[in-house]
Amino acid sequence: ARDQVVRAQKLEAVGQLSGGIAHDFNNILTTIIGSAHLAGLDADEGSDLAGEIEQIDIAARRAQNLVRELLTFARREPGQLKAVDLSEIAREVTRLMRASMPPTIKLNCARSAPVVVLGDPTHLHQIVMNLCRNALEAIGADDGIITVSFSSVDTPTGLPQRDGGWVQLQVHDNGSGMSEETRSHLFEPFFTTKPLGKGSGLGLAVVYGLVQDMGGQISVDSQRGDGSCFSILLPGSSEQALSEAKARGDLPRGSE
Ligand code: ADP
Ligand code: MG
Numbered sequence: 001a002r003d004q005v006v007r008a009q010k011l012e013a014v015g016q017l018s019g020g021i022a023h024d025f026n027n028i029l030t031t032i033i034g035s036a037h038l039a040g041l042d043a044d045e046g047s048d049l050a051g052e053i054e055q056i057d058i059a060a061r062r063a064q065n066l067v068r069e070l071l072t073f074a075r076r077e078p079g080q081l082k083a084v085d086l087s088e089i090a091r092e093v094t095r096l097m098r099a100s101m102p103p104t105i106k107l108n109c110a111r112s113a114p115v116v117v118l119g120d121p122t123h124l125h126q127i128v129m130n131l132c133r134n135a136l137e138a139i140g141a142d143d144g145i146i147t148v149s150f151s152s153v154d155t156p157t158g159l160p161q162r163d164g165g166w167v168q169l170q171v172h173d174n175g176s177g178m179s180e181e182t183r184s185h186l187f188e189p190f191f192t193t194k195p196l197g198k199g200s201g202l203g204l205a206v207v208y209g210l211v212q213d214m215g216g217q218i219s220v221d222s223q224r225g226d227g228s229c230f231s232i233l234l235p236g237s238s239e240q241a242l243s244e245a246k247a248r249g250d251l252p253r254g255s256e
Pocket of ligand 1: 130134135138173175176177178182186191192193194198199200201202203204205227228
């Protein structure tokens with residue numbers, strides 16, 4: 001109960017912050033980035049000055065990402081539930097991520113037939129993206145493998161039986177794993193073990209909220225030094241519902 005109070009207080013703090021300053025802050029950062037760019041035009045290529053200006057740009061962009069995460073977190077749209085192919089969304093995410101990944105890390109997305117769930121496509125995109133990003137960061141500079149997989153579960157414990165069944169999404173990595181201490185704070189807003197400027201501690205709080213909104217469940221299996229596996233249960237739907245949704249023009253994001 002105390003955890004819930006702390007969580008609610010943090011959520012309220014985020015809400016106030018976003019309402020008050022996050023938006024203005026974003027505008028300020030845009031000015032900083034713009035001015036740094038202009039200053040960079042006058043600096044000699046390869047000079048110390050050009051290097052310093054680039055640092056300003058990098059730091060300001062990091063701050064902008066953080067503000068963006070705060071805004072998404074605080075002003076979470078309710079989302080629209082419809083039949084979507086989760087494997088299509090996951091492939092889209094993995095394709096995007098591979099473009100900026102070191103070649104030492106493999107990102108596999110198991111898939112054959114469509115995996116239809118009842119969810120909001122933009123939110124599902126965010127869920128898969130946040131989990132894969134964490135997996136990538138847990139592997140760091142080492143070799144590693146991230147695997148995204150799906151399976152169907154008829155009646156998971158703790159969830160009601162439904163006609164469409166349940167779909168389980170798993171994101172597995174062989175990265176650092178986590179301590180029990182970390183595991184117990186995982187979904188709290190602002191909880192991070194990453195250095196300042198690297199982690200916001202909002203990724204999993206966002207995932208947790210979105211999964212709740214869809215009526216699903218999230219769990220994690222992880223040991224320090226032994227990698228992690230995040231499992232998410234989401235309400236399933238039928239391929240027929242998927243083709244009906246597509247016929248209405250409800251295409252998942254990125255497939256237009
Ligand atoms: P952030 O990534 O900004 O730190 P998150 O909410 O995404 O915030 O994650 C919170 C913390 O949970 C991370 O700082 C890390 O300690 C831990 N964590 C999340 N995913 C993993 C993972 N796949 N492997 C190991 N630790 C993880
Ligand atoms: Mg994260």
